Amino acid sequence: MVEIFSKRNEPGRDEARFRKVVQENRSTIVRLADQLSQGAYSASKRPKPAPQPEGLIIHVGAGPAKPDIVDPHVRVSHNSRVILMDLTSGRQLEHLGELRRFGDALCFVLATRENGFFSPLDDDIVGRLADLDGIYIDTDFPEERLCATLVDRLLDDADAAGMAETEPGQIPD
Known part of the structure; x- marks a missing residue:
């Protein structure tokens, strides 16, 4: 006899149970991650400010200047x-x-x-x-x-x- 295993669209019972446990303990997991990484975990999750240009920025799309003297x-x-x-x-x-x-x-x-x-x-x-x-x-x-x-x-x-x-x-x- 042949059994056919097909993947279902919805998550399995074990996967749903695991996600629920992780979601319920999210604060504890984040606190431990911060403690182990000395705060780098939360710092990496914060949105970073976009870089701001300083002064006048001029972009020329041309290639390098042609040399005046050809050797x-x-x-x-x-x-x-x-x-x-x-x-x-x-x-x-x-x-x-x-x-x-x-x-x-x-x-x-x-x-x-x-x-x-x-x-x-x-x-x-x-x-x-x-x-x-x-x-x-x-x-x-x-x-x-x-x-x-x-x-x-x-x-x-x-x-x-x-x-x-x-x-x-x-x-x-």
């Missing part, structure tokens, strides 16, 4: 991405490409649509860096030399004053 730097990240970044703010200005491994050789691949990048570089930048696409990184041409060459090519016409007026994400012409 460009080419960096190779841990995941082999070659980026142009601003040393002042730490923000990425341009994704130039990546270092890909072909067998034992490491090769610089420019960020163009032909190389499989979704957001390719501008044609102006690609024109400046086209001959570096596919160059192998080895002892004759190390990463440091690649970074220096990229900075020289990108900033050959720009001076410090021109970079100061450049918006982040823009490369000066």
